[in-house]
Amino acid sequence: MPVFPSILYRNQYYFGQQNNKINNPGFDMRMTREEERLIRHGIIITVDENDTIYEDGALLIRGDRIADIGSDRELADKYSSVEAVIDASRKAVIPGLINTHIHSGLIRGTAEDLTLFEWLSKHVDPMHKALREEEAYGAARLCYAECLKSGTTCVMDMYRYMHRCGDAAEELGNRVILAPYVADKPGYDYFETMEANERLIRERNNTADGRVKVWVGLEHLVYCTEDAFKEAVRLAEKYDTGIHTHGEESFEMALRLTHHYGRRPTRVFFDYGILGPRAVLAHCVQVTPEEIDIIARTGTGVAHCPCSNMKLASGAAPIPAFLERGVNVGLGTDGVKENNNLDIFEEMKFASLMQKLHRLDATSMDAATTFRMATIGGARALGMDDEIGSLEVGKKADLVLVNLSALHTTPIMGGKYFNAVAHLVFAANGADVERVFVDGRPVVVDGELITASEEEIITRAQADADRLFERREPLVPDSVSIDQVEL
Numbered sequence: 397m398p399v400f401p402s403i404l405y406r407n408q409y410y411f412g413q414q415n416n417k418i419n420n421p422g423f424d425m426r427m428t429r430e431e432e433r434l435i436r437h438g439i440i441i442t443v444d445e446n447d448t449i450y451e452d453g454a455l456l457i458r459g460d461r462i463a464d465i466g467s468d469r470e471l472a473d474k475y476s477s478v479e480a481v482i483d484a485s486r487k488a489v490i491p492g493l494i495n496t497h498i499h500s501g502l503i504r505g506t507a508e509d510l511t512l513f514e515w516l517s518k519h520v521d522p523m524h525k526a527l528r529e530e531e532a533y534g535a536a537r538l539c540y541a542e543c544l545k546s547g548t549t550c551v552m553d554m555y556r557y558m559h560r561c562g563d564a565a566e567e568l569g570n571r572v573i574l575a576p577y578v579a580d581k582p583g584y585d586y587f588e589t590m591e592a593n594e595r596l597i598r599e600r601n602n603t604a605d606g607r608v609k610v611w612v613g614l615e616h617l618v619y620c621t622e623d624a625f626k627e628a629v630r631l632a633e634k635y636d637t638g639i640h641t642h643g644e645e646s647f648e649m650a651l652r653l654t655h656h657y658g659r660r661p662t663r664v665f666f667d668y669g670i671l672g673p674r675a676v677l678a679h680c681v682q683v684t685p686e687e688i689d690i691i692a693r694t695g696t697g698v699a700h701c702p703c704s705n706m707k708l709a710s711g712a713a714p715i716p717a718f719l720e721r722g723v724n725v726g727l728g729t730d731g732v733k734e735n736n737n738l739d740i741f742e743e744m745k746f747a748s749l750m751q752k753l754h755r756l757d758a759t760s761m762d763a764a765t766t767f768r769m770a771t772i773g774g775a776r777a778l779g780m781d782d783e784i785g786s787l788e789v790g791k792k793a794d795l796v797l798v799n800l801s802a803l804h805t806t807p808i809m810g811g812k813y814f815n816a817v818a819h820l821v822f823a824a825n826g827a828d829v830e831r832v833f834v835d836g837r838p839v840v841v842d843g844e845l846i847t848a849s850e851e852e853i854i855t856r857a858q859a860d861a862d863r864l865f866e867r868r869e870p871l872v873p874d875s876v877s878i879d880q881v882e883l
């Protein structure tokens with residue numbers, strides 16, 4: 397077998413650790429339209445309509461797109477003149493993973509083993525009151541860098557001061573949908589407003605070569621009035637964009653909301669007019685068959701966050717039932733305050749194991765189904781499946797090389813014992829990611845982020861967190877209970 401150097405760069409777009417332009421985040425990341433890279437000898441898992449797999453495959457990136465894909469033998473002859481060749485032997489080549497629900501943040505690991513309402517009232521809400529713009533930027537950089545390094549190329553982020561989150565994504569090179577935490581009920585005026593959300597859509601939607609998109613965000617039924625939901629529908633229609641909010645997580649809150657509104661929370665969403673193909677609800681754990689039916693009939697997407705749902709003891713969302721009804725379900729980690737990492741590989745494993753345990757059925761949520769959820773399922777839920785979510789000619793070159801030659805991913809088998817998808821779902825983790833491309837541009841090389849200095853991101857986030865905690869301390873209430881939450 398010919399020996400390929402691990403990568404041959406012939407252009408100025410590779411910034412190694414030594415010459416990383418860390419103090420110049422606005423450096424030019426554009427590629428020329430004709431620039432080509434050939435990935436060879438990879439185990440290519442396309443997640444196309446036929447779930448095509450090339451056990452010894454090759455893929456050609458031209459500019460920001462996937463220009464060709466097939467067996468290595470075929471493509472090596474066809475593109476023998478391409479100079480930039482990446483050897484992907486013993487690596488999986490997969491679509492960039494999609495995280496359909498995160499909250500950037502800085503309070504990771506500081507509010508553990510609590511009930512949902514103690515956690516929200518004593519930790520999360522006071523943090524929102526104390527949060528400042530520059531800390532939101534530090535948090536977004538921290539979280540997007542973690543996502544990229546673990547193979548996630550596209551995230552839906554619900555957070556605050558999101559123009560700064562857009563700046564972070566522009567700089568780091570990931571794809572992001574910004575869905576601000578809008579709240580308008582009395583007492584929540586420290587959240588974002590619909591006016592700010594509209595301004596963000598006008599200023600930032602489809603910027604950074606389309607990598608930054610803006611949706612309308614709504615915190616939750618508890619935080620938002622009917623007016624806010626109706627305004628969200630108006631804005632989504634006016635700007636042809638999406639709506640993201642939280643569906644029901646906890647059994648107790650779903651009951652309280654049902655009592656308060658006289659109907660189930662999903663029915664309230666339906667009556668407010670927010671459901672449809674341009675809407676994504678996070679969680680949807682506590683849903684009745686009628687609510688599953690509403691979500692399916694309206695074409696609403698679901699962001700499934702199994703780790704968060706287990707950690708906050710919310711329950712097992714009825715994902716097999718959603719999939720049977722044709723609902724577009726993507727995977728989400730939720731924020732670092734409820735997960736506590738943003739590793740979609742872990743999320744895949746938990747998504748599968750949770751259903752097997754919950755249903756006492758080992759055939760439930762098999763590896764291929766789970767992997768689709770983390771890729772094309774997420775893309776469909778976000779309405780971006782014509783551009784991302786699978787490796788197909790003409791789609792954006794958002795792709796990831798995962799090293800499968802580690803102890804925990806050996807052996808690699810082919811033919812009838814083909815096991816790469818099982819490795820990705822059950823054995824691998826984000827640290828196995830070697831290379832990441834977004835829009836055809838390398839953003840992670842040899843496991844290192846090359847668009848910013850990881851060290852600088854960590855140092856800054858630490859300082860941001862220290863300041864944030866200091867300012868939050870006087871805002872923390874002494875005692876809380878779910879009965880104090882006004883609906």
Ligand SMILES: [Zn+2]
Binds near residue numbers: 497498678
């Ligand atoms: Zn959430």
